[in-house]
Amino acid sequence: MLDNVTRRDAMRTTAAAAFGGAMITESTIAEQPRDTREDLNSTDVIEAPSGAQIGDVVEDRALIWSRASEPARMFLHLSTEQDFSEKRTIRGPTALADSNYTATMDIEGLPRGEEIYYRVTFESLRNPGTRSDPVGGSFRTPPTDRTDIRFVWGGDVAGQGWGIDPDFGGMRTFESMRETDPDFFIHSGDAIYADGPLEERVELDDGSVWQNVVTEAMSDVADTLAEFRGNYRYNLRDDHYRAFVSEVPMIPQWDDHEILNNWYPNEKLPADDPHDVKSVNLLAARGQQAFLDYMPIRPRDDVDDAIYQNFPYGPSLEVFRLDMRSYRGPNTENTQTESGPKTDFLGDTQMSWLKDALSESEATWKIIAADMPIGLVVTDGDKYEAVANADSGIPKGREIEIKELLSFMQSENIRNVVWVTADVHYTAAHHYHPKRASFSEFDPFWEFVSGPLHAGTFGPNELDDTFGPTVVFEKSPPEGEANLPPSDGFQFFGQVDVDGQSDVLTVTLKDMNNDSLYTKELTPVNC
Template sequence: MARQFSRRQFLIHSTLASSGAIAANALSNAGFVHSAFAIVPSDKLRPRIPYGIASGDITQGSAVIWSRTDRPSRMLVEYADDYTFRNSKQIVGSVALAASDYTARLTLTGLPTGQSVFYRVRFQDLDDAKLISAPTNGSFRTVPNIGKDITFVWGGDTAGQGWGINPDFGGMRIYEAMRRLKPDFFIHSGDTIYADNPIQSEVKLADGKIWRNLVTEEKSKVAETLKEFRGNYLYNLMDKNVRRFNAEVPQLVQWDDHEIRNNWYPNQIIENDDRYKVKNVNLLASRGKQAFLEYAPIRLNGSNPAQIYRAFNYGAALEIFMLDKRSYRGQNSPNRQPNSSSETAFLGNQQLQWLKQRLLNCKSTWKVIASDMPIGLMIRDGSKAFENVSNGNGIPLGRELELAELFRFIKSNKIRNVVWLTADVHYAAAHYYDPNRAQFQDFYPFWEFVTGPLHAGTFGPNELDNTFGPQVKFSSVPRGSAQNIPPTAGLQFFGQVKIDGESQVMTVAHYNLDGKKVYSIDLSPE
């Protein structure tokens, strides 16, 4: 039987093995033996993996592996249940070509339950099969057995408001703070990039100090071309904290508005923004979605590759429902329509019916709805329109009608233990939705936890809408706070969820940039 090693032991060795300057004999000395893929010591000629690797969209027995190389090459993945790879399996994957910006992915299947999986990615040159990249190593844990604890983190908002990679600050440090908690997986709640927020080389802070960003051509203007959208993802992957995190923590990724443009909606025409030569948002969204799907370790839907909403069963304790509140919405408006129509669409009817059916069929104790926008916080789009569901106090109107329908369905079908996780507003909060304090009362009480930003300006707090009776139980920023507070202030946040394997108690906590817990609550299942 193969000797078992911890993920940490594996990753210590992986740091050595991933260097392109290490030749085959050094890899052997580091314990990397029995590989079906030969290594040749010609680093200048063989393919490279400059932006690391990632895993995602885990199921009971599978996971997506993602990477990017620098030339036409074929992806090769080797995986095993111990870091020495003595009993490894090898998979020949897809070809990375210019059409996909040299990104590639494959799905590992037949994985064991509740076990660490160690993997390494190489790329084989298409013109010369002897030219194979040095390996880049990663690991993840598969869905645990019944009775095992589950821990995951979530957050959103990366590289926004001009706060980019500052080497003097240590880069995007919050990703390292999340990694240190050793989560089973990570939910990125949207705004994975800020395609509409250019990065400048220097930003003067309020105290007179200078924030210095790494800059690239694609991040120096708003994204309009496919190359520029891709460049936003490449920019984030320049950060060593992000790459290390990606190699160790599987991801479930959704999008929001900044993957394209602030507050966008389908069929929008850009007005009063001279930064954009491309005024048709549908064209921008097509390019931006292509880049998102290329760079996210996401399992593409065979019948509809562009579909982003999906669900993941994480065993008897947990199922996660990943929403898309961007693709199917109507135009941002005053949002006060008394009846449902195409104008009031937010999730859209097809996604809403899918969510209701998945919740109805769910047998897991906890049902986590991963939402790219919060429910009861008012988010305006200009002086007259609303970006979110909430439109001000009172009975459900406009987009609120969809959520009222969903909440009524959950109650009428006695679906318990539904928790909402989200980001978007650039501060952390805990909200309790109480029907006794709501204008619409036909729903079970529930919790919503908002977190962020991961690496962006801090804002908030937002005004509450009493339609569904939200109560603020925690807020990371007080009323009257300054807006667009830089990361140097330390007001960057992420959330963590722990589900006890025996009691099924869910503990939800918020952490700050330094990895310090600032709020925590225990939720007992009903």
């Protein structure tokens, strides 16, 4: 029984929307199937067309998101019983046009380490008594004691012209991830491709045709808030994606394609760019609003719109979500020898938070969820988009910030740190060691790359030797081939398992069919 569920102000709805009064009685909302309710007719139907999502689960808190088809009030049913024989019903926020009819509830007081079943319904504001059929699922809250933990990660969805093809079976990697029954999912960014419109037909090399479902929002680059929002709605049309996010709590990140390729703050687009809006700051503001409307994410209370956060999962594991996009300087040649505004990547405030959070963590394993890799060279024309600058020498440019972080972790005896990321559209395992690096003030660590989840496949990228990485495993397209469609099979995700008794952490890189490609078992180092 959920004895201590409390309510918090609704997020990402209108300023006046709140959870309202106390828990309401079960009779307030009828739950019989729509076709048995005499008060409805064919013109009085309200729906929750995008299903439901869970996200940013922290200790006893969880975000539950859904979307109505018209102005409506959200109601949430919670239970620890699958048949909802005992449940609580919470009166939630209104879903209005200002939020594109999305609504999110931030629930506290959930029992720890248990399966929580939930259902969302909407009641029409225009036609009181008209209610939607329920949507929902279940999820596990983080444990308080030592227990087995599993999570999956990956990024890059509906990119490079590869959208939903029903004949292919839609976004099949999400079904494979769902079958692993993970406790949570780290979405490593590029959740949409707002700068990548879709064509209805794409002819493949073997003579077959990839047939995209194309919506109005996906037919051009996103300039308006409505177009950005439409990109998120597009992914939620896919049955596999919708089922996955309704059952697996998400830790969402963003990278560049939530706005446009390789963007950075204060950038101005050239006159021949296909966007009507040339101010990247304006595009980013609209894209960020859509991201907050449609992803189950809880911005920080202490820093406006900041999404970097830590997520403890019992004594064995803690995740640290980074934002490598919002606080960066411009993309440059990345060869500065001293830190400054042009070398910023995490930025001072986020870096201070990360150092403090890592120092305070009592978890055996610290998972740094980065939306970009450290040692892989990612270019932006003749400039650099990520950390590495391809010179393999002493840390310069954005590498200075990473050097500072790695040296801090060594000096503070912060051990058992593993990095997970995506971005480069192939999968790999990298081991970093000071004996191979241009400086030695850090401890060896692993970085695992996975993706795309449903996008074009590329790679492999050049590896910069500054931090002493070596490629232990890599799977990418055959040499000379690029932007392979999902139907070619080069779609990847990562899986991490922590043994609750031994604290051994096992990373498995998998393909879209849930087949294991590479496995690495890591034993924790005593601090």
